[in-house]
Amino acid sequence: MEKLKECIICNHKYFNKFIDCKDYFLSEEVFSICECRNCGFKFTNPRPLPDNLPGYYDPNEYLSYTNSKKGFLSSIYQLVKNITIRRKYLAINKLFSTGTILDIGCGTGDFLN
Numbered sequence: 709m710e711k712l713k714e715c716i717i718c719n720h721k722y723f724n725k726f727i728d729c730k731d732y733f734l735s736e737e738v739f740s741i742c743e744c745r746n747c748g749f750k751f752t753n754p755r756p757l758p759d760n761l762p763g764y765y766d767p768n769e770y771l772s773y774t775n776s777k778k779g780f781l782s783s784i785y786q787l788v789k790n791i792t793i794r795r796k797y798l799a800i801n802k803l804f805s806t807g808t809i810l811d812i813g814c815g816t817g818d819f820l821n
C-alpha cells in the first residue's frame with residue numbers, strides 16, 4: 709500500500725478521513741477514502757500499489773470488463789448498462805454542446821464510444 713501525503717489534485721497536505729469502504733467484490737479489504745481540506749477531492753488513501761491492482765479485479769467475474777451476453781446475469785447487466793449509457797449521454801448533452809470527457813474506471817469504454 710502507498711500512503712499519500714499530498715492531494716493529487718492541489719498538493720495540499722491536509723485531509724480528513726471521509727468514509728471507510730469494504731471491497732465486497734473480491735478482496736474483502738476495507739479502504740479509507742480521504743477528503744482534501746482544500747479542494748474537496750476524495751481519494752483512496754492508502755491505496756494499492758500499481759503492481760497489486762490486478763489482484764482487485766477478477767476479469768472472469770467482473771462484468772464491467774466484458775460485453776458478453778452469455779447467461780442471465782450478463783444479459784441483464786448489458787441491458788441496464790445500455791440504458792444508463794443512454795441516460796448519461798442525454799444528461800451530458802443537456803449541459804454541454806462541446807468538450808472532452810474523462811471517464812475514470814470506464815470498463816470496456818462503451819460510454820466513451
Ligand SMILES: [Zn+2]
Binds near residue numbers: 716749
Ligand atoms: Zn486537494
